[in-house]
Amino acid sequence: xxxxxxLNASLRSSQVRWVADDTRLxxxxxxxxxxxxxxxxxxxxxxxAMAPRAQVEIPTFDHEVDWRNRNGNxxxxxxx
Numbered sequence: 001x002x003x004x005x006x007l008n009a010s011l012r013s014s015q016v017r018w019v020a021d022d023t024r025l026x027x028x029x030x031x032x033x034x035x036x037x038x039x040x041x042x043x044x045x046x047x048x049a050m051a052p053r054a055q056v057e058i059p060t061f062d063h064e065v066d067w068r069n070r071n072g073n074x075x076x077x078x079x080x
């Protein structure tokens with residue numbers, strides 16, 4: 001039974017008024033559909049991308065910084 005036939009059986013039991021039909025793409029085999037995707041999955045790269053990442057330590061910062069008193073005066077005069 002094709003997917004559209006299965007869907008139509010479900011639709012008939014739901015008493016809806018539309019019918020599903022097959023298309024050129026819906027009748028392709030899984031291998032033919034995969035060939036049309038154009039993507040070759042590298043399993044090693046996929047596993048590396050999906051691996052849990054190490055926790056990154058988030059640095060803490062002062063709420064206020066006065067740059068005039070922080071390792072010497074870093075504040076310049078007003079420029080034009």
